[in-house]
Amino acid sequence: MYDAVLAETVNIHGDGGDVIEAYAARPLDPGPRGGVVVIHHMPGYDASTKEITRTFAVNGYNAICPNLYSREAPGAAPDDAAAAVRAAGGVPDDRLVGDVAGAAAWLRALTTANGKIATIGYCSGGRQSFLAACRLDLDAAVDCYGAFVMDAPPEGAPVKMTPVVGQAANLSCPVLGLFGEDDAYPSPDEVKRLDEELTRLGKDHEFHSYPGAGHAFFSVDRPAYRPEAAKDAWGRIWDFFGRHLAG
């Protein structure tokens, strides 16, 4: 089997036509294949997120992870860039949507594209993946333990993020939610209410919550890593994308 993959840093046009950095990984066989926009977690466009991006390519998808912090910290180390953006209160929602749209357009323009696009995001990126699915025409979206999709941040918290469930009527695609039962943000109760709301709206979705796992259980380089949960959840992702990105 021919299994070569090309992984490289590229420039794409993000929100407002801005040129932003992105990390792309894609199989070199002719395809056609679906595309995945990987939305990095709050600590940024780091080595572990690039590894996740390569994992999608190894498993047969064109994948791209836009550096959401390109503008504030061009060329900076991921941790320095994350600190600068964090101090500024995070990434504005509208800009995020524009950057994901630009990444999706880059994927659709590949000669190996089949036209199908998914998003997947982790931590703050989980909420952003859900948001993108409410605002863009997508084929699948995965929310990995995104907080503040259903509930507002605790009173007094300086977080600028606002809930996005109010936009859920506009969801353009099925949603896969992957959560840890020990997580507080989002809590199991918040996940349950989001599940109920999507059912009420008639939106195609499937949620899986893992006992013994908390926030960031996919993170292989952090103590939050839970191998059993992560392995099962990766399987759910391959099944979900297999159904919705085939073409």
Next chain:
Amino acid sequence: MCTYATTRLSVDGSGKGAEGWFGLTDASVYLDHPVHAPAGHTLNIDFLNPAAGPGARVAVELTAESARRLAAAIVAALDSAPPGLV
């Protein structure tokens, strides 16, 4: 969770970063996910000079207990200085 809870303050002094010493103008203090420390959440301090770019940064990530010990030690050191020194 990603707390985004940050205390920002102006500071006056110097720090040694990846490219040597530089003047400090700002500091951020926050409890959030660490980049490197083996813990879910840590008390993080960034000593910064934003005018010199995002890389002008000295970062520490401390467990909550060690951060409290550091805070107490800083106050104790300042309080123990001979009269007139600071």
